[in-house]
Amino acid sequence: MELDKIEIILEKYFQGESTIAEEKELKDYFSSPNVAQHLQQYQPLFGYFSQVKEQKSTQVPESLVRTDKAIPLQTKKRNVAWLSIAASVVVLLGIGTYYVSEKNTPPVVAQTELGTYDDPEEALAATQKALALLSNKVNVGIESVQYIKEYEQSKNKIFKQ
Template sequence: MELNKIEDILEKYFQGETTIAEENELKNYFSSPNVAQHLEQYKPIFGYFSQVKQQKSTQEIKTPVQESETIPLQTKKRNVAWLSIAASVVVLLGIGTYLFVSEKDAAPAVAQTELGTYDDPEEALAATQKALAMVSNNVNVGLESVHYIKEYEHSKKKIFKL
């Protein structure tokens, strides 16, 4: 009966559903010498806790020689000033980089506003014809694609007899 109870508690333990009392029961069972053969593999897990309790600290604690003498407690302080200076430098570098990159992007935009103006009417006519020829070529390519789609639809109607 006890073995079945231990197995149930062990299953609950590995699912993370045990109470502290049940975990103490497992520790007591696995620290005892009569552990079932098939549960021997879990003995090191729970035996660790009893071994740790028996260990003693060998580190010496130093006390002041006289009670009137006090030793100030030494703590590690972070130098907040250096940390704030480093953060400020990082922020300034980020802002500077952003402004530098945005300046590069803004310069071509100014040049683009001047592209559409021509002083000579013949030059403007040639540029307009060139632009319209390019648009016409692109539209013709698009119309060829539409022709293929119409051919596909016609073939589909023949196959499925719609």
């Protein structure tokens, strides 16, 4: 029965769901001499934990010891009050510049009278002029399409699809 309990706790340990008391029970079990044969593969893992716990390191490795002078640590203190005042001044200058530039711009005039004609003949002439311009642009586009059609026909003759 104890073996089943250890296996359940071991599964919880590897899932990261075990408690500290259960982990202590696993360490005690794996440090004892009577570990089940199919669980002996985990014995070095828990043995390492208990071994490291007993080991105390009071010496600093020589590779980490510096022989020259220690570097003094100086922290720079920034005065937060001055920074906040400077930021406030910048914001106020931006707002002031915005309002001054808005006052200097001329207001937009509503142009509701655009495109209206009192004389019908004048309106007809303007419409014909606009339609002629549109027709010219459309004809240029149609000519371009004709070139593409000729290209397609030549390509089909060469490659014989």
